[in-house]
Amino acid sequence: MRRLALALAASLVLAAASDRAAAAxxxxxxxxxxxxxxxxxxxxxxxxxxxxxxxYGRKAGSAPxxxxxxxxxNSTVVWEDRTLDAWLTNPQAVIPGQRMNFRVALxxxxxxxxxxLRQQSGK
Amino acid sequence: MSQVIDLRRRGLLRASxxxxxxxxxxxxxxxxxxxxxxxxxxTANDVGILNxxxxxxxxxxxxxxxxxxxxxxxKPVLDVAVLFQTHxxxxxxxxxxTIRKLGGTPVAAKSDAEVAQALNAAALKNQADVLRxxxxxxxxxxxxxxxxxxxxxxxxxxxxxxxxxxxxxxxWTVLSQALKDPLPAKALSFGA
Numbered sequence: 413m414r415r416l417a418l419a420l421a422a423s424l425v426l427a428a429a430s431d432r433a434a435a436a437x438x439x440x441x442x443x444x445x446x447x448x449x450x451x452x453x454x455x456x457x458x459x460x461x462x463x464x465x466x467x468y469g470r471k472a473g474s475a476p477x478x479x480x481x482x483x484x485x486n487s488t489v490v491w492e493d494r495t496l497d498a499w500l501t502n503p504q505a506v507i508p509g510q511r512m513n514f515r516v517a518l519x520x521x522x523x524x525x526x527x528x529l530r531q532q533s534g535k
Numbered sequence: 536m537s538q539v540i541d542l543r544r545r546g547l548l549r550a551s552x553x554x555x556x557x558x559x560x561x562x563x564x565x566x567x568x569x570x571x572x573x574x575x576x577x578t579a580n581d582v583g584i585l586n587x588x589x590x591x592x593x594x595x596x597x598x599x600x601x602x603x604x605x606x607x608x609x610k611p612v613l614d615v616a617v618l619f620q621t622h623x624x625x626x627x628x629x630x631x632x633t634i635r636k637l638g639g640t641p642v643a644a645k646s647d648a649e650v651a652q653a654l655n656a657a658a659l660k661n662q663a664d665v666l667r668x669x670x671x672x673x674x675x676x677x678x679x680x681x682x683x684x685x686x687x688x689x690x691x692x693x694x695x696x697x698x699x700x701x702x703x704x705x706x707w708t709v710l711s712q713a714l715k716d717p718l719p720a721k722a723l724s725f726g727a
Contacts, residue, residue, distance in 0.1 A: 446671070446675075447674055447675065447678055448675075448678045448679075448682065449675070450671060450672075450674070450675040451591055451672065451674070451675025451676045451677075451678060451679035452587070452590075452591055452675065452679055454653065454654075457652070457653040457654070457655075458653065459594060459653050459654075460587060460590040460591050460594060481583070502686075503686075504580060504686060509583075510583075511583045511584075511586065511587050512587065513580070513583065513584045513587065513683045513686035514679060514682040514683050514686075515682055515683070515685050515686060516682065517685075
């Protein structure tokens, strides 16, 4: 019974995530990206953080010519919906020792930002 | 010589004796005198956040320098830009002092030329362009400071982050007024 309840809860979480992904708004994601991420990031230039065009589908720590932390450089994480959502929720929980630490609290904001990054990565 | 700084008695003199921080930098750090110096996991992470903030402040200082030297800003806007840059330099100095106090090494600033390229400063053609860039950077900085608050291990540093964000929001508001932008229609337009 307990297993069934857990499985049901897990499927509901997955369904909610899937619904969010389906409802993702890349245009709103652009606005959020520019206001929340734009202090440190640009699509095409390495600034405080690495350039983001092409980040979706890319291995962590692989943007050309950016001086990553050792933790990110050595990570095997690949950026896609699930990993980006976890990263934006709490970067330190995904790659301990990273330097970003910026968190996006609301799931719908994360979903839209990820949709924008995916769009800008041609995926 | 000890690297630990006694803020109250020595006025934030660096161990080298070279730098004396401004009164506002001292005020910014007030309340942080008892922060642990040992590099625990939390402290190392806090130093990482502060170093990212320092990189952000360094970039903005360069952006204001580029704007001030562009010949595109007229008085009194130029004077305001220089004042805001002074605020950012005080942020920078306070961050450097705190990073050192926590046993970290402050990141070096990029050159103005590198920043100009990264921010595509060559596209700036008039005063409004410069103000728009500054406005965008100030909003991004405010949101960055708000967005890292939950990640600080030391709550005193989280409060410092909020105070830094408040300065950036003040800058953003003045720049928005200069650009004659409408006020935000809804509350809570920053962070979240």
